Amino acid sequence: MFRGLLDVRDQCEVCGLDLRAHDAGDGAAVGVILLLGAIVVVLAFWVEFHFAPPFWVHAVLWPVVTLPSAVLLMRPAKAALVALQFRHRATEMGL
Ligand SMILES: [Zn+2]
Structure with missing residues (x-):
């Protein structure tokens, strides 16, 4: 469904x-930001308190984790919203 x-x-x-x-x-x-943001913040605290890495590790690690995850999550999230609209507000989609 994507181009x-x-x-x-x-x-x-x-x-x-x-x-x-x-x-x-x-x-x-919005959904991806809230979900992924919460997960990454929890992971960042976990890494900090378990391994106490130098600051640059956080600066390198979290963008590398977050950016591809956000891209991967956006397509299914958007597809799910379109599907929900089709299911619940079908008349607005001309059906
Ligand atoms: Zn179809």
């Missing part, structure tokens, strides 16, 4: 469902 990284296609390539009316907006990003 490129996060652009939703105009139409489902399998069943032809019109996806132009979807309105996921920034919802997926």
Whole structure:
């Protein structure tokens, strides 16, 4: 259902469902920010208190963990929001 990284296609390539009316907006990003942010903060505290690494380890480690995780989580999160809209507000998607 995606064209490129996060652009939703105009139409489902399998069943032809019109996806132009979807309105996921920034919802997926907010969910990923809140979820991933909470997880990374807990992990950062855990690493700090268990290993007490020098500061530069945190500065290198967390961007390397966080950025790919955010990219990986965004597609399923956005797809889930589009699916939820289709399920619960189908009339706004023209059905
Ligand atoms: Zn489809």
